[in-house]
Structure formats: C-alpha cells, structure tokens
Amino acid sequence: MQQFKHLLLFIYFISGFTAAAQSDVAVPLYEDFASFQKSVLQPESNQVRLINFWATWCKPCVKELPYFQQLHEKYPELPMVLVSLDKKADAKGRIARFLAQRNITIPVVVLADGRANDWIDKVSPEWSGSIPATLVYNRGDQKFFETDFESMEAIEATIDIQSLIKNKQ
C-alpha cells in the first residue's frame, strides 16, 4: 500500500513536471485576420502548402489529426500548418500541450478573430464555416475541402498529394 502511494506520488510528480515544462510553450496567436493572412495564409505567394482548420473541441478534427501527422512524417518536405480556432487564452500553453500529448509535431498557430463573417470568405468562398476544413495551395491553384478524413490514404487520394510533392520540388 505504501509502495503504491509512492508510485502514485511519483506519477503525479512526473506528470506535473512535464505539464509544467510544456505549459510555457506558446504558439503564435493571431487576433486579427489581416495579420494572419499576411503572415500565415499568404494567398498570393505561389506556394505549395496544406492548411488545416481545427479546434480542440471539434471531435472529427481531433480524430483526423493523427492522419495529418502520418502525412507529415511521410512527406516531411510538404509544408503544412494547423490553424487552431480555439480561444485566445489557449495559445499560451493548452494547444501545445494538447498536441504534444498526441505526438502531433505539425506547426500550429491560433486564429482568434471573432468576426468570422468578415473573414471566412477570404479563406475560401466555398467555406460555409464548419470545421474540420482543409485548404491546399498548389502553385497558384487553390482547393478547399470542408470535410473530415478517415485515414491518411483518404487525404492522399482526395487532395492529390503527389501533385503537391511534384510541384514542391
């Protein structure tokens, strides 16, 4: 019993320690769509990139994160970014912890501009505003997917990843 107590204390200590270490990790926060567009989206830049809009509270978004992670590991040369639509305060540590716990290493930013009606069309006129949603830039060509994916293979097939990889080279 005493040993068990010690073990519990030990686990408590370790988990508290890791949580504390990670809680300092802030992710870039954009409270204004214009600055997000300029620094992250860069729609005019002739880029190749995959941008996934998600939130910690969105179950289908969280479910598909590992599939995007698998894609990230398979094609490390493909630039990807996760855009969290969580609260501003979550950028300070919660998002980084949430992703670390799930071994997600794709770069992430938080977009917390509440005036969604003003900017949803600027991401894509095709977007109604539901998440998950994925935007793909392929050298001036733009595709938008307001859907969730069931596997990494489904992402590869639907988004035509090979074309992105070819154009990235």
Place this chain on the structure above:
Amino acid sequence: MSLTIITGMLISLFTLNAPLAPTALKPGDTAIDFKLKNVDGKMVSLADFKSAKGFIVVFTCNHCPYAKMYEDRLIALNDKYSKMGYPVIAINPNDPTAEPEDSFDEMKKRAKSKGFKFPYLFDEGQKIYPQYGATRTPHVFLLNAQRIVKYIGAIDDNPNDASAVKAKYLEEAIASLQAGKEIIPNVTKALGCSIKVKKA
C-alpha cells in the same frame, strides 16, 4: 428517325441517372415544410403554426460548443419573437450513431434542463437538413409565413460573448422583414460544427 429515338432514350437515361445534387437554399427560395418528432413526442410541422408571420428555423444540436454558446440566446429570441409571430423551431440534424450526445433521448434531457419552450425536433434519417442546405450547427434560416427564405446564417457576430455582440444579424433581419425593408446582409457566415453523418 430511329437515331432520334435512340438519342432521346440516351438523354433520358442520363438525366434519370444523374444524382440529385442537394440544393442549398438561397434568399428568395421557398423552403419545404416538414413533419418531425419533437422532444415531447409529438410531430411538428411549420403548417401547425397557423398565425405565424414567419419562422426562425435553426439547425442546432446538443454536443457542439458553438451550439451550446447560443442556447440561452435562442431561448431569449423565442421569448421575444414567438409573441410577435416568429417562433424558434430548432432541429437537430446530426446522426446519433455518429454523435451519441445528439440522440433523441439526450435531446429530451437537454430541452428539459434548459427549459426550451420552442420545439426541438429530430431530423430522423437526415432528410430535411440537406434540403435546406444546412452545413453546420448552429445554422439559421429565417422564413416568412409563405416559407420564403429571407435570411440565412448566424444569429449574431459574437458566439463567445453575448454581451460583446456588435451586429445582431438575425434580429436586424426580422426588423427589416417586419418593416418591409431590404434585409442587409441576408447571408452571413459563422464558425460551427460540421453536421455529423454516419460513415459507411
């Protein structure tokens, strides 16, 4: 002659086989009526509201954080506008096998705990939401008495904080409708949860 017949047959064959694309409603379109089960077990249609001047049809659900943020505002809207002839009609479009929190039993519990005075209907078999073109929860369709769509979109411009709302899109649309003025904007977009469909 025979060629014409064959061509005609081919054309009709293709036309018949063409999948019926779900047509999203736009302002000016006429929305269909429905007969859906309410949380009290009774079936509800828009036609039941004989003296209504219009309807605030809102696709919403239990599980979605954005839907939850608007629950109290829906209650307040219904308190204010059902008296004026514009009742709130809430419809849960989600498939409970894809999202168990949105089952009919869970809907009944939520309606009771929140004290919904408006119908909270279950789109069983997901037949109605595609005919409106709802894509997220919450998603509002303001109709007039003839079910002509007057406004589609968000309730207001601030899901997170009701006290910090700057534009009350829906209330402004109702005011313009009542005054016989043009509704601007008549379409808005908002963040929300995707409608949950059972995966094959």
